[in-house]
Amino acid sequence: MHVNLNLSDVEIVDFSQLHVVILTHQGSPRALPLSIQNFIAWRKSNRLSPNNSRTFNFMYDDPRVTDEAQYRLGLGVEVNNQEYSLPENMHFDTIPSGRCAYIRHIGAEYLLSDKITYLFNHWLEATENTPAKFPLFFERVSFGEQVTEAEMITDIYLPLN
Structure with a gap:
């Protein structure tokens, strides 16, 4: 998918x-x-x-x-x-504090890679932004045994210069 x-x-x-x-x-x-x-x-x-x-x-x-x-x-x-x-x-x-590209992901973890690929391969070039030295990171907002895969929430942050 x-x-x-x-x-x-x-x-x-x-x-x-x-x-x-x-x-x-x-x-x-x-x-x-x-x-x-x-x-x-x-x-x-x-x-x-x-x-x-x-x-x-x-x-x-x-x-x-x-x-x-x-x-x-x-x-x-x-x-x-x-x-x-x-x-x-x-x-x-x-x-560190600073500007980040941000996408909220709801659902299966294996679909995160599509959003990360989009950020690096399309969004950065189209917006003329550049990544900062700090790595891309996720905040796991809703996860664990009591949450179904479809309900998992992950915020994706790409630090920018």
């Missing part, structure tokens, strides 16, 4: 700076479920549930063109301070 998008489907928004903790997954995308389990366990042990802390993914690499061993993806959670004990594969970071 292909997602049809137009220039008007993308908004430019001002994202406000946000402090996060990021677990960096490196390696095969097939091993990502284990990283997600570790991330969830850390969140639970620190009482950072999706109900009280925003959830993010950071797309450092494109799995379609990156060697599996080099592939990286960040799993992030909003924090208000740096008073957490972090394992080796986690670090404190900041999502």
